[in-house]
Amino acid sequence: MNSTDDLIKHYEERLAAFEERLRRMEADAGSAPAPVRPMRAGTGLRLGVDVGGTFTDLLMLDEKNGRTYTAKVPSTPADSSIGVLNGIEKICREAGIAPTDITEVMHGTTVATNTVLTNAGALVGLVTTKGYKDVLQIARSYVPGGLGGWVIWNKTPPLAPLELTIEADERMGANGEVVSSLDESRIRKDLKKLFDQGIEALTIALFNSYANDAHEKRIAEIARDIAPDIPVSTSASIMPEMYEYERAETTVVNSYVRPVVSKYVSNLQRELRNRMGENVLLQILRSDGGLSSAQLAMDQPVNLLMSGPAGGVSGALWIAKQAKFENLLTFDMGGTSTDVALIQNSVARTRRETRVADVTVRAPSIDVRTVGAGGGSIAYVPELTKALRVGPQSAGADPGPAAYMKGGEEPTVTDANVVLGYLPSDAKLGGDMAISRDKAAEAVGKIADALSIPVEEAAEGIIKIVNENMCGALRLVSVEQGYDPREFALIGFGGAGPLHANALARLINSWPAIIPPGPGVLCAYGDATTQLRNEASQTYVTRVADTSDAEVGKMLNALRDAAARELTSEGVAQSGQSVIYQIDIRYHGQGMKLTIDVSPEDFEREGLAGIGRRFDKEHEQLFTFALDAEHELVGLRAVVQDAEKSFIAENQGAGGADASSARVHTTRIYTDGNWQEGHIYDRDRLRPGNRIEGPAVVTEMDSTALILPDHVGVVDDVGNILIWPADHENAR
């Protein structure tokens, strides 16, 4: 192993090279854009890009030739688009192609999430209707925790501070009628004062604006007039639904993350165009697993809060389909946090709302739970209790774990993995990232000293505690939803997932633990394989008796055309598009609504009466009763979708049980209080059918997997490693 001085020198060289690339990039940005080449989506290469807290992962799909390429580069938190561009350069170089051959870039991003998690969003000003400035302060008056819950509950302050909330003198009625017109000179004056206080984004959330948003729009105009650079979000455009608190909160969150997200997306788009041509199509993965155009992503970033995790779940779904597992717990462990989700019968659970930390918004998302535990989570010992705690503070990508030698000094989970030999200091991360065991041991030594125990014991303690934290998250999506984790397989991915998957599977009894090939780029897989989908919707609260088949049919057609237009403009031929109408309907007087899916042909044939019948049937099935009450429409939606892309699985030649040809060398691993002898394997040399006896470490370009003693890893036909207890029937 190199001396510390050598490593620092090596790092400085890389830094210099990196800065050189940056300079080139900036020079490029100034030059004239490349000539426009006509290009249609689906004809060239698709690139999936996932930006995590520590690494940026890329996956390129070459459908024509049935090939995939992957690349991994360090994330650049100050401006993550730089990391993306580095990755593109790398993947093109390694694949031997020109960036201009790439026609579509699909991107899952955690920029929005991290902005909320780290309280790093914009200073948001809020405009409400007169009499409603406390809309976020009072919220829905709900106190969590059941009987007596108020004793310990403290409310987090609103994301738009109350002192930066102003009231507009105006009023809309529930039917959209103007009750009192907008006092423009007054709001202009008050907005000026608000801008003077340094707000960085503005939300306008007026009462009853779901019925008529004319005043919201007018105030937005005035605001742009005064401060053209401050992004304005109006509530009716973000969430055109009844309920003033939910609409205001969702829109404020949109404003809160918007400056960060739009700066990021617009930089990225500009740079992509510089490299790939004006026609390259950038799309951002939404929280619900759908795709959003770059512009929409910039305007409505509230739909991206779960974008990164959605990519992981989509990727896990894809790989699980290949490996024929239908029930899965997904476990995506990155540098700063871990996301878990549950997939049953190959369908990921979704929900109508998105939650990040204390923030809940009305935007659909895959049901992903996040815990602040990752490879970069910092371990510490509080003076008072002498307990060992891990996270949620994280060393992130910068300075990162001590072992990465980028200036980090605090002991992290990664450092513990290094000390224990799980992450061998002679294995490589991201191809060219060096690891120092000395630095790791030095950092973990702080814990050992505080607890007066040997450094290995301290390291193992850190791992056990972080595993327990993640186990809690897995219980949230399984046991606490009434699912038995013993009936699920566990798939571990993200940079650190494969290191912890075996131990976690043992904790919750979910077998096998699946280590997918290229686990770090699984999210990017999800991004790249997601279908193009677009929808257009409108609120339409009307009793069925007050409308007609013809009227509703006309509106649905218009929605279909609107949704299809964008898809067509993105290069999806109309012949390849499928259309579904969704009609939200309920009994008049109910608060809920059910969504009835119907094809345009069926709607043509059955009309609203047919929708009513389907609704009654579904209501009875779901809730055991139907009513003879009047039906009421709530909303109409048209969903237009591209045909499903064929999957690409790399075909690998089968091998026998003997994995010894993939052995790199022997190594020592500390587990259950002892140092044990094991082998390091090179994943690239493993073949289907190979068996790896634990303890073993399997390294590959972008990650490292750990197989514990008394466990065995079996390579399946598509290259997954399935880890089983050695005495499990499936292990034999």
Added chain:
Amino acid sequence: MVAKIIQSDTRPFNRIAVDPITLDIVENALRNARTEMDAVLFRTAMSPGIREQHDAFPMIANQEGKMVVGQFGSFLYGFINGYEGTIEDGDIFITNDPYSCNGAVSHLNDWLLMMPIFHEGKLVSWAAMFGHMTDVGGKVPGSLPTDAKMIYEEGMIVPPTKIFRKGELADEVLNIMLHNCRMPEWNKSDFFAIIAALRLAERRVRENIDRFGVDTYISAMWDMLDRNKAAMSAIIQMIIPEGDHKAHFEDWIDDDGMGNGPYRIACSLWREGEVAHFDFSDSDPQSLSSINFLLNEEMFKMFFGAFTINLFDPQILFNDGFYDLVEVHIPEGCILKPKKPAALSCRTHMLGRIFDLMGGLLGQGAPDALNAAGFSDSPHFMYSGFNEQGEWYQLFQIGFGGVPGRPAGDGPDGHSMWPAFTNVPNEFLEAYFPLRIREYATIPDSGGAGLHRGGNGITIAYEMMEKGEISIHDDRWLTYPWGVNGGEPGMRSTKRLVRTDGSEENIPSKCDRIAVNPGDILYFNTWGGGGWGNPLKRDPELVALDVSRKLVSEEGAKRYGVVLSRGKVDRKATEKLRNKMAGSQSKQLFNRGFESIEELKKRCKAETGFEPPAAPVFHRFMQAAE
């Protein structure tokens, strides 16, 4: 007479050892079933009280009727013991009569449904749920007449009755019930929504049994009950000192809506061995109006348990397991145990005040863990009439106020202290009722000053768009939500009606059938929470921040000894004022804001505009007004 349970298989269950993982899974599956019951109910119910405000409470009990998951403890044991008839597979029971279920529900508006769950011929569990119906008939819209003298004026009384018999709906019974309500559509939908929730619980219970086996399922429930008992035993011994000393506390309901008051509730607390004793003997006798509260002893145990366990382990799944560790004594004829046929409909104030009482009682042993008095009520606003199209409209709405200052921090502004409750979105109100909500805001300075300030109350300005009538049930217009440990009391509640001709009047706290016309605006102002700890110790910058948020006024900042100048803290003036105020601070643990009830009554007229209520006159053996 005990109900006869008809089972085709009468062999007893075997108690077996359940491994901890399975126990956790059963526990969480039941917890989740309860959450699902709520979700189904809120989605399918129609009345705003249930669908938006969540005034409904589910429960799953074991085969003996002991609550395993739920909020308020089990009333099933009492029902099983009192019901004269059979309990069979496919039966569902309904009642709304507090007097025939020992207060399991405490007024006629709450329809309680109970369903035995059978598996292969054996009773394995119970599911139950009650929900507040907007109207159950009686003399006034909303069925909550302040001036009722007997329960018969408050709506139709349904004793425990099989509404489903062997799976068949007794639709004639349901018809009778619906024909006695002003909003039959809502009641019908809410009724079926509750049935749907019960059926869901049944499905989940059976799934658990299929998965783990019936003995494991039953044993797991026993284990869960035992686990609670052990936890509560430790808590009781931790927070209630043993010995001769009895803690004592009292609080009041301001009036009975008929000019009498305040009514006192008082309780003593002590511990003998591992058993905690609560004695309500010093409380006033029952009232002649509808403010009586038939307090179910088991439910009180649950209040006590939930209140304390949250301080120690909020994650625990709370249940009935610890009931043997608590003794509750409420004498008959007391305002908390009125005799039939006393009116009960407006018991909400007394029910809420129980929590202030309990806080004051338990906190004496541990002042650091003591909360101030909060929004201990669920005040009602009702508005009804015929609109221009001749259609009947009727709204029942619950208001919220200030959570008190607590050791944990400031009290949230305008929040609910009742579990699961949420406010009705004002856009919903305007879309479905002839109302325009002109203002929905917190009331500056209404929270009591303290190191941790009490939460502010809320002002709601209801503009009526149709001719109709309003009713109000509220309290704390006379006594204050008290402060503790140096904290000050919160502000009282007020109601002001502004007519289109510009005239204004203060509306009493409890009133029915006030006629209103289009354009009239009612300002319904709820009360704030009491303050916790010495307000002079509060960081002046925090006070300045509250002022910039208009939660505290510049004048109100002086209650904290903080002087502001152009929005900034004037350090010098603040120090001077604080020094001056420090000398005259009260050293009392509780700051009620008055010396005695007599002293309070003397300033009643000047401060509230209303004559003080007359001291209630109690008669021995009084049951109900003639």
